[in-house]
Amino acid sequence: MSAPAPGPFRATGLRAASPRPMSLSWNSLSQILPAAATLRAVVVAGAVASLAAPALAQGGMRGGIAPAPVVNVGANEADVSRRLDLTIGRSLVIDLPRDAKEVFVANPKVANAVVRSTRKVFVIGIENGATSIFVMDGEGRQIAALDVTVGRDLNVLRQTLATSLPGARLDVRPAGDSVLLTGTVASAGEAQQAIDIANAFVGVGGAAVGARGAVINNLTIRGKDQVMLRVTVVEVSRQVLKQFGVNLNANWSAMNFVNGVPFPLTGGSYPAGNDISGSIKAGGFSLQATLRAFEQAGVSRVLAEPTLTAISGEAANFTAGGEIPVPTSQSCSAVLASNSSNCSVGIEYKPYGVALNFTPVVQSENRISIRVGTNVTEIDPQAAIPVSNGNNTISVPGLTVRKSETTIELPSGGTMMIAGLIQQRNRQAISGLPGMLNLPVLGALFRSRDYQRQETELMIMVTPFIAKPMDPGQVKKPDDGFTEVSDSQSVLLGRFNRLYGVVGAAPLGARYRGRVGFITD
Numbered sequence: 001m002s003a004p005a006p007g008p009f010r011a012t013g014l015r016a017a018s019p020r021p022m023s024l025s026w027n028s029l030s031q032i033l034p035a036a037a038t039l040r041a042v043v044v045a046g047a048v049a050s051l052a053a054p055a056l057a058q059g060g061m062r063g064g065i066a067p068a069p070v071v072n073v074g075a076n077e078a079d080v081s082r083r084l085d086l087t088i089g090r091s092l093v094i095d096l097p098r099d100a101k102e103v104f105v106a107n108p109k110v111a112n113a114v115v116r117s118t119r120k121v122f123v124i125g126i127e128n129g130a131t132s133i134f135v136m137d138g139e140g141r142q143i144a145a146l147d148v149t150v151g152r153d154l155n156v157l158r159q160t161l162a163t164s165l166p167g168a169r170l171d172v173r174p175a176g177d178s179v180l181l182t183g184t185v186a187s188a189g190e191a192q193q194a195i196d197i198a199n200a201f202v203g204v205g206g207a208a209v210g211a212r213g214a215v216i217n218n219l220t221i222r223g224k225d226q227v228m229l230r231v232t233v234v235e236v237s238r239q240v241l242k243q244f245g246v247n248l249n250a251n252w253s254a255m256n257f258v259n260g261v262p263f264p265l266t267g268g269s270y271p272a273g274n275d276i277s278g279s280i281k282a283g284g285f286s287l288q289a290t291l292r293a294f295e296q297a298g299v300s301r302v303l304a305e306p307t308l309t310a311i312s313g314e315a316a317n318f319t320a321g322g323e324i325p326v327p328t329s330q331s332c333s334a335v336l337a338s339n340s341s342n343c344s345v346g347i348e349y350k351p352y353g354v355a356l357n358f359t360p361v362v363q364s365e366n367r368i369s370i371r372v373g374t375n376v377t378e379i380d381p382q383a384a385i386p387v388s389n390g391n392n393t394i395s396v397p398g399l400t401v402r403k404s405e406t407t408i409e410l411p412s413g414g415t416m417m418i419a420g421l422i423q424q425r426n427r428q429a430i431s432g433l434p435g436m437l438n439l440p441v442l443g444a445l446f447r448s449r450d451y452q453r454q455e456t457e458l459m460i461m462v463t464p465f466i467a468k469p470m471d472p473g474q475v476k477k478p479d480d481g482f483t484e485v486s487d488s489q490s491v492l493l494g495r496f497n498r499l500y501g502v503v504g505a506a507p508l509g510a511r512y513r514g515r516v517g518f519i520t521d
Helices: 035-047 155-164 188-203 442-446 487-493
Strands: 002-004 010-012 070-072 081-087 091-095 102-105 111-117 120-125 129-136 142-151 169-175 178-185 215-221 226-252 255-259 275-282 285-304 307-311 316-335 340-364 367-389 392-411 416-432 447-467 497-499
Touching: 081 091, 081 120, 102 111, 111 129, 120 129, 120 142, 155 169, 155 188, 178 188, 188 215, 188 340, 226 340, 226 367, 285 367, 307 316, 307 340, 316 367, 316 392, 340 392, 367 447, 392 416, 392 447
Parallel strands: 010 102, 070 091, 081 142, 178 215
Antiparallel strands: 002 010, 091 120, 102 129, 111 120, 129 142, 169 178, 226 255, 226 285, 226 307, 226 447, 275 285, 316 340, 340 367, 367 392, 416 447
16 A cells, blocks of 8 residues: 655655654554654654664663664665564664655554654554565665564563572573573572563563463573482281181981081181080980181281482482282183193283382472372282182282372471371171071070271371482491301301491490380380
């Protein structure tokens, strides 16, 4: 679109003004910016020094006043395209080598060009984007070609980052609607703080209302901390089992009476040798009674304490254990010669042992965020099941699993319980001859009682530390000073080691009198 302008100018894609008082005969200036606001911006841009883009800054501050954002176009630069970077709401002055007649703006929504004299063009950034501006003379020859990129005004963000993170070396650059963060910070906490500030700036649109983008994180942590994690898994279990029952076997003439009631909870199994039997015979009558009584109590304790070290932000894994074969399938093929079948069992290996994996992130000084997963798996013979394989029976053991996965934050050296379990099981069952088992006193001869109680308490605790390297001489290995004994010392004296200690170590202190140390009942 091209429209004749008053005086010696023609404008294409913008509004031009003559040196005389402004009298425009084409589209109103309010289509892009209000007329009054545009004129004020032009006057202020020409009279007061504004903050120029980094690419246009020439020199530093002199006496607290920045140099005016002026771009001089040389006479021999007519065929050269010059790149200009502007921020929204800012402007700069273009000095032309000769009189201009026509100015063309490719996208007036991104930038506006205002002509106040034949050799000065004011370029104003309006919104994010890129456009091209061409200035022509009265003979149609090109005077200047400008590639204008308008981005966010990041000065407020730079000042906020410099105030909030004085020790960080940060650089902020626009990248379209996004913001690019580069530089180095001291810790992951400072990096996250810089990202949060930039996200808040981008979220509100910066200098342009409604403009939204993303933050591109290219920050580098100068010195990554190392985190050592110690996980403690403790479980104490107590089990009580009581069984009491009477079996009767009577014969009289042609009648045979048998009352053998199994224990319902344990499937009829009880240790051999716990039976008391007695019999009575009179004529053709015989009675045999068997008293079965059993009581069992047991306590078990499980302790696993793996330790692992990793760099902040990196994942680490630790496994101590093995794998057990478990039959999963069975396939048989017929053997014609012997009229039989040949069967094979498929095997799958199941892992057991202690497994630890965690990812630490040092948020700030002595504050650590940890995503930790722990798994303690044990072989449980009590949970074994029999699997038949032809004429053979295979006992497949069960597995007891204690597993947790969570994310926590705590200081270096602090301990937190991430998982716990208190479980109580009480089971009781009575089985016997219907009608007879409910008789007072005599009913005990016709019933069996099974009682089982199990209590379990499980705790999983984690303790992170900021790990620092040490001198190799400060490390003590478990086998320091260990020396194997000779055959004669092992056979005659029953020793396992000849010396266990470091030669030249400081002598032990005076002995304490009385009972000291850990007391266990």
